[in-house]
Amino acid sequence: MSRQNIVAALSIGSIALLMVGLQPILLGAMVDTRHASLQGVGIIAMSEIVALGIGVVLGDALLPIGRLRVITLLAALVISGLDVLTARLTGDTPLAAIRAAAGLGEGVLVWVATCVIVRSRAADRLAGIFLTVQTLAQAGVATVFARAVIAYGGWQGGFDMLGALALLPCVLLLRLPTTLKPLSHHASQPFAWSVTSAMPLLIAFVQMAALGSLWAYLEPIGQHAGLDAQAAQTAVSAVLFMQVVGGIVSAAAVRYVDNMLTLIVGAFVLALIPTGMLLLPSGHIASFIALCGVFGFAWLFLMPFHIGLALRLDRSGRVATLTPGVQLLGTAFGPLVSSLVVKGDDAGPVPFVTLGFAVGSIVVATAAQMLRRRSARVPGTLEKSNAH
Template sequence: MTGQGQSPAASGPVWPPFVLLGIGAGCISALQPLLLDLLRQSDKLDVAAMGLAATAEAAGMAIATTLAALRLPLAGLRTKAVLALAAMVLANAGTVFAGAEAVVVLRFVNGAGSGILLWLLVGMLSRSDAPARIFAIYVTAQSVLALALSQAIAALVAPAFGHAGAYGLLVLLNLAMLVAVPRLADGFAGADAGSMGLPGPRALLVLLAMAAFLAGIMGLWVYLLPLLAASGHDAATAGMAVPVGIAGQIAGGLLAVFLASRLGAVTAWVCGIVLALAAIVLLVGAAGTLPMLLGAGLFGLVWIFVPPFQMPAVLGVDPTGRGAMLVGTAQLSGTVIGPLAAAPLVARLGVSAVSGLAAAWLALSLLMLMAARFGHRTFERTSS
């Protein structure tokens, strides 16, 4: 990996500061059920508006990541990182005081800042000699941080300080992330390289399947606590599902590391869809606390287990790499579409409808994946 304009501190491995910034930027998605429910309890958001806020944050990430990839050179990275973190600090601090409409706007701003930091991470990974290993470290560490934050917020911060304490903790996290900025490589060789263009139809189908998969995951996840309440679980029991789900994410990341060179990309993806459907049944269809928590853990596991296999799935039908350049956009678009599609459904039919919608997204992902695979012998490949 070649850097340009690095400080002396960056003479060691280039990837750690990029991963640290990516971890801090990416862990918020896992915390959304807890954070948005705190805003609901404080009467800043109703249940339908929770979906809009989640959509705005994910849209900010997707738009910023995509526009940065298309328009911004991978140069002056320290300045870009500082500006992104400043936007996140202002957005998280403002959420404490803002009303419902302003909260949605501020979550978009926070998402945009996070998207820039994730773009920096993707730029580094695209130039790394070991992207799979670094990505595995990233997703696992991100899940560990999300678990620690969810436990701290649920057990200590929220009972004492409510939503103000939770978002104040995010402000402190954003400020702590500034420590990584001086160690960033300030640019990379080939920073002015343009877009590679659009991939072929098979790769586009795989990218759409990717978006549908994450739409199903995120469309349910942001409504997890009210969904469990509607299924008959009390608040204390339902609250256990978020840390259990995040613990499942850690397990999913570790499992992906272990199976990356042993399991084909499509096989892993299909197995993940089947397990996600089983998790939905356990979450909303099985009686008792234990099946519900098992479903939450399984759902979190699948969420993190499948995405590492999606890049090799695209490369299996498009070895030119054009489709691979759009993986981040497809994944983030799915996190936008899921809550966006769920919000009006919740308003009309109630929160219980999100489980059926999530299952439909997952089934659509499977259908598109199989359509892309049909007649293409080289599609199945490992991620190593």
């Protein structure tokens, strides 16, 4: 992959994921103008994120890797049209349906970016860079939207502008590779799922569910811990800042640290964060914000290791290509489970949900490590699992 190929892929993937960072602003404006209900906003947001993950999976299953440019063009045009159409709709059900359709297209663009990333020389490191770039892009565009676009054009103007940004991949696609080849000679053999090859996806899903379950209710959890509105905003800012730091550190470290060991340690860290929030006495604002900082760091730090582990256990790259979609599905599934334990305005039980997912990820990651060691002791077993 040339540098131009990589830059184009990272840019296309970041544009596809812009709406994830813009959801609080655009959907909040919908509620303020009564074009969507407060209850419906959660469904609208989740439908797009779930569709994003499904779009990545469907792209891997149905689309030819030799037609990336045509696929990118069609997906970008469809997304742009759906963004503009969103600005003309009202009501929870129509908005949820149209954003789910847009999410499928956005997932296809993420799949395009992932196809290029996993074929680069340092795919796991590039995954960390991709996560950092997309986070910075979301933060930057969200700031512009909040202070300029929505201030003058409302949420409708925001979606019109988002539709214009969605057309940028139509230009960037000229820098994508004209054709992609299988990652290795193993890819010429029929792909078959095994317990070993599925483990990276299961670890990614459970860990991202733990992170998503807490992030969706971080502000009310902070209020439950005694934070006022300003302190709650500071906690959110700490998470976003430490996400960027975590992505940068991960991009530098992922090539030198064992993937499985890191994910096991990360699972224990994910368990300690909600435990600390549950045990922390009310009013300890600095300690709560510190836990939020660790939470944000762990979020983007762990994600490249999911792809690194997938590439290590499956050299064909099939599992690694699916990993971003599974990460998104886990991020959406966590808040769904958390919503089942929330009563009224009380989000106090949510950390227990996060702790449950974290403990689950410890079990899954430890089991995966045991399977890998057992395979390594049996001559040829690991090679066969990688070939599959």
